[in-house]
Amino acid sequence: MYEVIDVTESVKVLRAPVNVVFFFKSTLGKSECLVIDSGSSNEYGKKILKYLESQGVNRFSILNSHSHADHIGGNSFLQERTKCKIYATYFESVFIEHPQLEPMYLWGGPIFEGIDNKFLMAKSSIVTDIVEYGWSSELDVEIIPLKGHSFNMVGVLIDDGKKRVLFVADAVVSMQTIEKYKVYFLYDVHEHLKTLRGLNKWAENVDVVVPSHGEIFDFSKEDDGENKKREFLNLIKGNEKVIEDVLGLILGILVEPKTIDEILSEVAANFLIPIDATSYVLLLQTLKAYCSYLVNVNEIGLTFERGKLEYIRMH
Known part of the structure; x- marks a missing residue:
């Protein structure tokens, strides 16, 4: 599934496992393009460059919504080939330039095989x-904070005079992704819940929502625009329900003090999540985020009484 579809005259989307947005601009007769995210590999980079060349683009830049590998995988190929500019928030830029920090952060130590x-x-x-957040006169887009899934992930609002298109990156994940991975990755549960609440409001002020994974929601279509809006709002509820379910499960597990590994083992067993090195570190950090949230709302606490860090219910 690699297909470029038209959203407006100036906004196109490469529909793929990781969606890529193209925002075309024309300045002094030279066709320019802002590419939002670059997919997960060199192959994405090659597809992006081939498409831009077919459109007569003379100059383009990349805006990365965040630093996860499946969103910056085409950066290196494209930058080496074209010397293109790459834009990102400061925090995410550190991980883009030093990608080894991602697995080191997830594991909490030196990288190992797997x-x-x-x-x-x-x-x-x-x-x-x-x-920075807000309107970028250089890029002709508005940068929207969407924290929670990553340190400082951003969305991108494009208003080309025809439609208001909001790219929401990984602020919502498709129900297919939830069914496949059960517990989707989060860095900060509190911030992610704020982001989801904000998306409910954005749905009333834009014409099209483009997530990084899954289908595009076009609210402007006369035949089924309202249905698409309902689908998007229901997707937000589905994302929130996953959080509620995981929080409830953790509280149920903590009938006695448990380490994060013991919590992980029970969560994986409950959701039938197969564990290997990659899935382990992703789930480990996500559950730390959930437990930190529960600590901050005084549902659980920390204890070191048995010579190890354990989580314990407060009520």
Whole structure:
């Protein structure tokens, strides 16, 4: 599934396992393009470059929504070939330029065999420009904070005069992704819940929502625009329900003090999640995020009484 579809005259989307957005601009007769994210590999980079060349693009830049490997995998190929600019927020830029930090952060120590793969560690690329929240006159887009899934993930609002298109990166994941992975990756549960609540409001102020994974929601279509809006709002509820389910499961597990590994083992067994090195470190960090949230809302606490860090219910 690699197909470029039209959203507006100036906004196109490469529909793929990881969606890539193209925002075309014309300046002094030279066709320019802002590419939002670059997929998970060199192959994405090759497909992106081939498409841009077919459209007569003379110059393009990349805006990375966040630093996860499946969103920056084409950066290195494209930058080496074209010397293109790459934009990102400051925090995410550090991980884009030093991608080995991703598996090191997930594991909490030096990289070992099994977490040194393309799913967790892309090739390095250079972030040439740092973006801030708000309107970017240089890029002609608005940068929207969407924290929670990653340290400082952003969405991108494009208004080309025809439609308002909001790229939401991994702020929501498809129900197919939830069914496949059961517990989707989060860095900060509190921030992610704020992001999901914010998306409910954005749904009333845009015409099209483009997530990184899954289908595009076009609210402007006369025949089924309202249905697409309902589908998107229901997807947000589905994402929130996963969080509620995992929080409830953790509280149920903590009938007695448990280590994070003991919690992980029971969560994996409950959701039938197969464990290997990659899935382990992703689930480990996600459950740490859930437990930190529960600590912050005083549902659980920490104890070191048995010579190890354990989580314990407060009520």
